[in-house]
Amino acid sequence: MHFKDLEFTSQPALDWVAPYAAKAAHALESLSFPTKKDEDWRFTPLKTLTKHAFQSVNSEAKSVTEEHVQKYRLPESKESTLVLVNGVIREDLSSFSLSTEAITVKRLQDMTPAELDEAGFQTLVPVERDYFTVLHTATLTSGYYLHVHKGAKVEAPIHVLNIQTGSATPYVSSFRLLIHVEQEAEATLIEEHVSLDDSVYLTIPVMETFVQKKGRLNHLRIQRENKSCFHISRPITSLEGTAEYHSYTIALGAHLFRNEPQIIQTGEEVDFTLDGLILIDGDQISDTHSVMDHRFSHGNSHQLHKVVVHGNAHSVFNGKIFVRQDAQIIDSFQENRNLLLSRDGIVYTKPQLEIFADDVQCSHGATIGDLDPDEVFYLQSRGMTEQKAKEVLTYAFALETIENIEVESVHTFLVDEVKAYTSRNVASRF
Amino acid sequence: MSEVMSDTDKLHEFIGEEYKYGFTTDVEYDEFPKGLNEDIIRQLSAIKNEPEWMLEFRLKAFRAWSEMEEPQWFNASYVKPVFDQIQYYSAPKSKPSLESLDELDPAIKDTYDRLGIPLDEQERLAGVAVDAVFDSVSVFTSFKEKLANAGVIFCSISEAIQKYPELVKKYMGSVIPARDNFYSALNSAVFSDGSFTYVPKDTISPMELSTYFRINNMDSGQFERTLIIAEENSFVSYLEGCTAPMFDTNQLHAAVVELIAMDGAEIKYSTIQNWYSGDEKGVGGIYNFVTKRGLAKGNGSKISWTQLETGSAVTLKYPSVILQGDNSVGEFYSVAVTSKRQQADTGTKMIHLGKNTKSTIISKGISAGESQNSYRGLVKIGKNAENARNYSQCDSMLIGQTCGAHTFPYIESANPTGKIEHEATTSRVGEEQIFYLQQRGMSEQDAISMIVNGFVKEVLKELPMEFAIEANKLLDIKLEGSVG
Numbered sequence: 002m003h004f005k006d007l008e009f010t011s012q013p014a015l016d017w018v019a020p021y022a023a024k025a026a027h028a029l030e031s032l033s034f035p036t037k038k039d040e041d042w043r044f045t046p047l048k049t050l051t052k053h054a055f056q057s058v059n060s061e062a063k064s065v066t067e068e069h070v071q072k073y074r075l076p077e078s079k080e081s082t083l084v085l086v087n088g089v090i091r092e093d094l095s096s097f098s099l100s101t102e103a104i105t106v107k108r109l110q111d112m113t114p115a116e117l118d119e120a121g122f123q124t125l126v127p128v129e130r131d132y133f134t135v136l137h138t139a140t141l142t143s144g145y146y147l148h149v150h151k152g153a154k155v156e157a158p159i160h161v162l163n164i165q166t167g168s169a170t171p172y173v174s175s176f177r178l179l180i181h182v183e184q185e186a187e188a189t190l191i192e193e194h195v196s197l198d199d200s201v202y203l204t205i206p207v208m209e210t211f212v213q214k215k216g217r218l219n220h221l222r223i224q225r226e227n228k229s230c231f232h233i234s235r236p237i238t239s240l241e242g243t244a245e246y247h248s249y250t251i252a253l254g255a256h257l258f259r260n261e262p263q264i265i266q267t268g269e270e271v272d273f274t275l276d277g278l279i280l281i282d283g284d285q286i287s288d289t290h291s292v293m294d295h296r297f298s299h300g301n302s303h304q305l306h307k308v309v310v311h312g313n314a315h316s317v318f319n320g321k322i323f324v325r326q327d328a329q330i331i332d333s334f335q336e337n338r339n340l341l342l343s344r345d346g347i348v349y350t351k352p353q354l355e356i357f358a359d360d361v362q363c364s365h366g367a368t369i370g371d372l373d374p375d376e377v378f379y380l381q382s383r384g385m386t387e388q389k390a391k392e393v394l395t396y397a398f399a400l401e402t403i404e405n406i407e408v409e410s411v412h413t414f415l416v417d418e419v420k421a422y423t424s425r426n427v428a429s430r431f
Numbered sequence: 432m433s434e435v436m437s438d439t440d441k442l443h444e445f446i447g448e449e450y451k452y453g454f455t456t457d458v459e460y461d462e463f464p465k466g467l468n469e470d471i472i473r474q475l476s477a478i479k480n481e482p483e484w485m486l487e488f489r490l491k492a493f494r495a496w497s498e499m500e501e502p503q504w505f506n507a508s509y510v511k512p513v514f515d516q517i518q519y520y521s522a523p524k525s526k527p528s529l530e531s532l533d534e535l536d537p538a539i540k541d542t543y544d545r546l547g548i549p550l551d552e553q554e555r556l557a558g559v560a561v562d563a564v565f566d567s568v569s570v571f572t573s574f575k576e577k578l579a580n581a582g583v584i585f586c587s588i589s590e591a592i593q594k595y596p597e598l599v600k601k602y603m604g605s606v607i608p609a610r611d612n613f614y615s616a617l618n619s620a621v622f623s624d625g626s627f628t629y630v631p632k633d634t635i636s637p638m639e640l641s642t643y644f645r646i647n648n649m650d651s652g653q654f655e656r657t658l659i660i661a662e663e664n665s666f667v668s669y670l671e672g673c674t675a676p677m678f679d680t681n682q683l684h685a686a687v688v689e690l691i692a693m694d695g696a697e698i699k700y701s702t703i704q705n706w707y708s709g710d711e712k713g714v715g716g717i718y719n720f721v722t723k724r725g726l727a728k729g730n731g732s733k734i735s736w737t738q739l740e741t742g743s744a745v746t747l748k749y750p751s752v753i754l755q756g757d758n759s760v761g762e763f764y765s766v767a768v769t770s771k772r773q774q775a776d777t778g779t780k781m782i783h784l785g786k787n788t789k790s791t792i793i794s795k796g797i798s799a800g801e802s803q804n805s806y807r808g809l810v811k812i813g814k815n816a817e818n819a820r821n822y823s824q825c826d827s828m829l830i831g832q833t834c835g836a837h838t839f840p841y842i843e844s845a846n847p848t849g850k851i852e853h854e855a856t857t858s859r860v861g862e863e864q865i866f867y868l869q870q871r872g873m874s875e876q877d878a879i880s881m882i883v884n885g886f887v888k889e890v891l892k893e894l895p896m897e898f899a900i901e902a903n904k905l906l907d908i909k910l911e912g913s914v915g
Contacts, residue, residue, distance in 0.1 A: 040504070329832075348844045350841075351840060356827065359831055359834070365855050367851070370852075371850070
């Protein structure tokens with residue numbers, strides 16, 4: 002494996018992270034690279050990842066200009082956009098002018114170790130969590146602290162746009178977000194990952210999110226990177242009592258996308274959503290390993306994970322619902338629907354319930370299959386061509402997960418993405 | 432209802448019913464030294480007067496087993512069996528091959544009577560051929576003649592090895608190779624006895640075949656081997672029921688059951704398992720590590736597993752079907768009840784290889800006390816399995832706050848024409864449900880009993896009549912004592 006041989010070139014801006022990185026680099030030596038023998042990686046081949054010799058270079062690509070960024074800007078986030086290039090903030094491209102009364106944004110490197118500790122840095126995602134978290138820490142380039150203050154209602158969605166752009170050699174780029182939504186505060190975060198070219202890279206973003214009492218966070222995660230890259234992310238969220246968190250992950254890109262969202266309930270009466278939509282084709286591999294961890298009484302949670310598979314693509318889903326002992330009156334529902342539309346595609350799914358309390362309502366459902374021929378026939382009988390009928394049905398299937406996204410411009414471009422995906426792939430079958 | 436929680440308490444009580452069949456029978460045994468090596472296997476094979484190929488099969492399995500690691504992936508924690516401390520063979524001294532019940536050791540006969548399975552009565556009234564396994568050797572086989580007239584072979588596996596070596600040689604290990612897993616390798620090396628069934632072409636077995644297993648010797652592992660072959664267009668229904676006496680030492684039971692169904696054949700295999708589950712503190716009880724697999728080999732063949740699992744300290748059991756033939760059908764109906772400190776990790780595997788294959792999984796888990804009940808299943812649609820169809824439903828019911836219910840379904844599809852649906856729920860007996868029934872004049876106990884019965888009904892109705900009665904009896908026994 003090549004990662005151990007990485008040279009961790011310490012850059013000036015990274016001094017703050019040096020102690021963590023050194024610790025991680027050390028830990029990396031004793032950890033073995035995950036293989037198919039590890040239950041968590043059983044269905045996810047990492048062969049293509051080990052083929053590349055990655056370097057931890059991170060030259061802040063100055064060549065990225067407004068011209069490149071323009072098309073990703075969201076009108077709703079005119080004053081609340083943070084632009085990152087290869088994980089490092091570009092202040093000249095960012096436009097962030099929200100009131101500091103409501104929200105503050107800091108670079109982690111500008112925080113003292115005490116401040117970091119207080120903010121819960123590395124509490125939800127400790128260095129030694131797993132191989133890729135160690136690798137993330139060892140290759141960490143930057144990190145940002147988003148702090149929504151008590152009672153603040155931030156109307157404008159905060160758009161964190163991470164642009165990846167190439168270097169000739171495959172590289173590793175990792176950044177970290179530390180998010181605090183304080184009591185009774187409300188915010189919407191749009192975390193978007195895009196790439197400007199077809200360069201090969203490995204990105205391991207880590208998000209540690211804390212939502213405090215009566216706080217509410219909508220978290221949209223959009224991953225539409227190139228199809229050569231590797232994206233391994235760990236968005237971990239901790240919810241205090243009476244907090245609300247709604248997460249929607251839409252993933253269209255990456256050669257390998259491995260997402261490990263985890264929501265931990267740390268108080269009573271929480272409400273959370275963990276929806277996902279995955280559209281893959283070609284040689285893409287998409288893998289979601291999610292955990293919904295109910296540790297206290299009174300919780301409502303809902304997960305809808307939809308996947309459409311074309312080409313040789315390969316989808317994996319493992320959704321765990323935990324209800325700990327004494328966590329009574331939990332209502333949790335998980336649904337995983339997979340449309341397998343090609344001969345060479347494969348779907349693995351493992352919805353998993355682990356219940357240790359008796360007064361609960363937990364259920365899950367999973368389906369794998371093609372479009373219903375009766376539905377296709379019905380639309381054909383209404384005058385649609387078979388191709389059109391299939392496009393409409395696939396589109397409708399995908400749309401269910403997007404419908405709940407309230408940011409209009411995001412909704413619009415996602416609809417376009419879905420349309421482009423369905424027409425591209427359905428057409429290829431005819 | 433004076434206290435709100437009382438329904439839960441009642442349920443506790445009903446599940447916590449003491450094991451009724453915990454008594455031992457004093458019969459003299461052929462003792463074998465404890466532990467396992469090639470010599471023991473040779474000795475075992477020699478006692479059973481086995482042909483050379485059988486010994487080879489055992490030795491090969493033993494060598495494979497010696498190199499294998501004991502699996503750790505189950506959702507259960509228990510004291511691992513000490514394989515050196517197991518006595519790998521024990522047989523009642525009374526000679527097998529009895530012509531009538533009168534020749535049976537009175538002590539053994541009494542055991543059956545106390546279990547509520549009077550063989551003679553069954554023989555007369557139920558018309559069921561019983562191949563009773565008392566510890567390891569078949570001591571009794573009835574209705575042989577009637578079956579023989581129909582051409583059905585139903586005998587102990589030892590007898591089959593002597594009389595029908597070609598059939599045994601051809602099929603034993605063909606569905607579950609010795610190397611398949613740790614416990615199947617162990618079983619292949621040391622299996623003591625078991626049942627053999629062969630149903631010829633175009634034959635419907637004239638009666639339900641049944642075997643009663645009973646573990647009755649301290650520290651004697653049970654390694655049963657069952658092989659059922661159903662030729663073209665034949666049908667057989669096989670019943671297996673188990674009870675065991677109360678012991679402090681954990682006993683290992685690692686059976687292997689292989690089913691083979693040819694074109695148009697159907698095998699229905701039903702189990703009631705009520706082995707000793709250990710006491711309140713989790714001391715003692717049977718380890719039930721069974722490998723069961725059916726091969727739906729022929730086109731249009733069907734294999735159906737039905738199980739009611741109520742006993743054992745630890746159950747690890749995944750009766751599976753390989754749907755190889757086109758249009759073949761696999762079914763799995765299961766009720767698993769765990770209480771006290773029982774741990775069950777059970778489920779099924781449905782491997783779709785042929786075209787238009789269909790499988791159904793209905794699994795109901797009830798956990799109470801401090802028990803852990805897991806469903807673990809695999810549904811796999813292979814690349815060439817056109818139009819395969821699966822429907823799975825796994826429901827769990829929790830009684831009390833110290834037990835756990837888990838669901839681990841693995842679902843894999845590599846064919847877009849396949850269709851898989853899986854659903855699972857976890858809930859408890861609702862206070863409203865109980866209240867509603869009480870309001871209709873039922874006692875609380877009857878209400879709970881009715882709700883539980885309703886929960887498992889879908890599965891129990893799949894049991895053959897003879898077993899359905901016994902299953903009801905078993906649930907009644909479990910319910911007993913919770914009234915008043």
